[in-house]
Structures are given as structure tokens and as C-alpha cells.
Amino acid sequence: MMTDGALDLPRIVILISGTGSNMVAIADAIKDGAMDAMVAGVICNRPDAPGMQYARDRDIPVELVDHKAFDSREEFDVALMRAIDDFAPDLVVLAGFMRILTPEFTRHYHGRMINIHPSLLPKYQGLNTHQRAIDAGDSEHGVSVHFVTEELDGGPVIAQAIVPVTADDSADSLKGKVQKQEHILYPIVVKWFIQGRLGMNSDGATIDGKPIPQFGLKLTDQ
Numbered sequence: 001m002m003t004d005g006a007l008d009l010p011r012i013v014i015l016i017s018g019t020g021s022n023m024v025a026i027a028d029a030i031k032d033g034a035m036d037a038m039v040a041g042v043i044c045n046r047p048d049a050p051g052m053q054y055a056r057d058r059d060i061p062v063e064l065v066d067h068k069a070f071d072s073r074e075e076f077d078v079a080l081m082r083a084i085d086d087f088a089p090d091l092v093v094l095a096g097f098m099r100i101l102t103p104e105f106t107r108h109y110h111g112r113m114i115n116i117h118p119s120l121l122p123k124y125q126g127l128n129t130h131q132r133a134i135d136a137g138d139s140e141h142g143v144s145v146h147f148v149t150e151e152l153d154g155g156p157v158i159a160q161a162i163v164p165v166t167a168d169d170s171a172d173s174l175k176g177k178v179q180k181q182e183h184i185l186y187p188i189v190v191k192w193f194i195q196g197r198l199g200m201n202s203d204g205a206t207i208d209g210k211p212i213p214q215f216g217l218k219l220t221d222q
Contacts, residue, residue, distance in 0.1 A: 020051025029187035156205035157216035
């Protein structure tokens with residue numbers, strides 16, 4: 001049940017398409033007192049996504065906006081914006097949300113929408129990032145959190161976590177390493193935003209008013 005004090009907390013809306021493991025990591029970080037915020041709502045575009053039940057188990061309001069119910073990407077995005085804005089968020093968090101968003105949508109949330117991507121951007125935008133890193137013979141792989149812009153996986157990078165790629169790694173084992181770091185990194189970046197430390201200008205991302213390096217702040221897996 002929401003208390004009166006919760007009404008004053010920064011509000012986060014999280015978009016998911018599947019298990020929502022990063023949604024769970026953020027919600028649990030809030031529950032554990034790691035940040036003063038609330039997940040105002042979780043929105044999902046797939047009716048069979050397990051993450052919706054994981055959100056309900058945490059007493060988070062859940063809304064389904066099934067992309068298959070719309071004739072175009074533009075119509076879906078309009079409905080999605082309405083659903084998001086009904087929750088009046090301060091921050092929109094994409095957590096495994098598997099939809100390409102229209103420019104109008106990304107502009108609507110300019111500077112207040114972030115995404116997590118399983119590669120060291122700008123490497124390996126798009127899908128199958130773990131196998132692509134292995135195929136390229138990379139010694140390092142990882143995860144990036146970035147502001148969302150009109151360019152797919154191309155917004156200013158905020159932070160990255162790095163994992164080693166070993167000779168016996170498969171795409172699945174590398175995915176496991178990366179996801180472990182995702183669940184650490186994403187709540188940290190969300191907290192920075194909620195604290196008012198993160199920003200975005202024409203030159204890129206900033207923290208405490210200072211430019212963030214092109215490839216983001218680093219959290220390295222030792």
C-alpha cells in the first residue's frame with residue numbers, strides 16, 4: 001500500500017518485454033533502501049511475459065500494452081506514451097524492452113529515459129551481442145547504460161561494466177556474466193538520476209554537471 005510519504009518520492013516507470021530481471025533488481029534496490037524512489041508502474045508489451053507477475057509480487061502496478069493489438073509502430077507508441085504518462089514518471093527505464101521506438105516517442109522523453117544494452121557500446125548495437133563478441137575474438141565484453149535518443153542503442157553512454165571473455169565462454173555463459181553486472185550497474189545509474197546527478201546536453205551525458213567520457217564511467221569486474 002502506498003503511504004503519503006511515497007507520494008513525494010521520485011517516480012520511475014519501467015518497460016519490460018520478458019522476465020524483467022533488471023526491473024526486479026531496481027525494485028529490490030528500492031525496497032532494500034538503496035535509493036529513495038518508487039516504481040510507479042511497470043508496462044509490458046507481451047501478455048506472456050513472466051516479468052509482469054514478478055512486478056505484481058512486489059505490489060507494483062502493471063499495465064499491458066500489447067504491440068500486436070496495433071496496426072502500426074506509431075499507433076503503438078502513442079498508446080504506450082499515454083500509459084507511461086498516466087503514471088507521471090520522473091524517469092522512464094527500459095529493462096529488456098524489445099521494441100524499436102519512433103523518433104516522436106524518444107523526443108517526448110528526451111533526457112529522462114535510459115536503456116541498458118548488453119555490450120560495450122558503441123560495439124555491437126542490436127541483437128546477439130554475446131555471440132558477436134566471441135566471434136570477434138574480444139577479450140572483454142560487458143554492458144552499457146545510456147540515455148535513449150532517436151538512434152538505436154546510440155544515445156550518450158552513462159556507464160559500463162566490463163567482464164572478461166575466456167576461451168571456454170559460450171554465448172550463454174557470457175550472458176550470465178553480463179547479467180550479473182547488469183543487476184549491479186542499472187540500480188546505481190538509476191540512483192544517480194534520482195539524486196539529480198545525471199543530465200544530458202548537446203555534447204553528451206553529464207554527472208554532477210561535468211561531462212561523462214564518451215564511453216561512460218567504468219565499473220570493472222575484477
